[in-house]
Amino acid sequence: MRAEVREVHVIRLDPGEEVLSTIAKRAKELGVNGGAVFAIGGVSKARVGVFDLEKGVYRERVVEGFHEVASLIGNISIKEDGTVFPHIHVVLASEGQVVAGHLLEATVEPTLEVFLLALDRELKRALKTPYGFTALDV
Numbered sequence: 001m002r003a004e005v006r007e008v009h010v011i012r013l014d015p016g017e018e019v020l021s022t023i024a025k026r027a028k029e030l031g032v033n034g035g036a037v038f039a040i041g042g043v044s045k046a047r048v049g050v051f052d053l054e055k056g057v058y059r060e061r062v063v064e065g066f067h068e069v070a071s072l073i074g075n076i077s078i079k080e081d082g083t084v085f086p087h088i089h090v091v092l093a094s095e096g097q098v099v100a101g102h103l104l105e106a107t108v109e110p111t112l113e114v115f116l117l118a119l120d121r122e123l124k125r126a127l128k129t130p131y132g133f134t135a136l137d138v
Contacts, residue, residue: 016108018107032084035118038114039114045063045107046090047060048063053131056133069112072114
């Protein structure tokens with residue numbers, strides 16, 4: 001699949017906002033049906049997962065207290081039911097601790113600076129995998 005960047009949206013998330021739901025809401029409001037997401041900032045609490053290929057589930061880790069978002073990267077696609085799906089991975093860091101993986105949930109503190117690159121084509125998440133998740137159908 002070939003796509004081009006249609007436009008770039010710069011979004012700031014504020015303290016207390018939940019990262020995934022807010023990015024999904026803003027993408028929907030902006031008409032982004034396919035895109036890339038990058039961000040830096042901080043969170044006060046997060047759930048991060050690493051996928052277990054054999055069990056088909058995420059092994060979750062909860063982090064509490066301020067963590068820098070050293071890297072947040074992902075994509076925006078549309079699920080089969082028409083909902084916007086942000087698929088995001090993060091690297092979180094605090095004094096002596098680094099946690100990385102699939103972002104399951106996070107609360108912003110003090111801010112998150114998000115760059116949302118809207119593509120000129122829709123990304124569909126409709127390809128069933130033997131691992132129990134639905135992948136991009138490209």
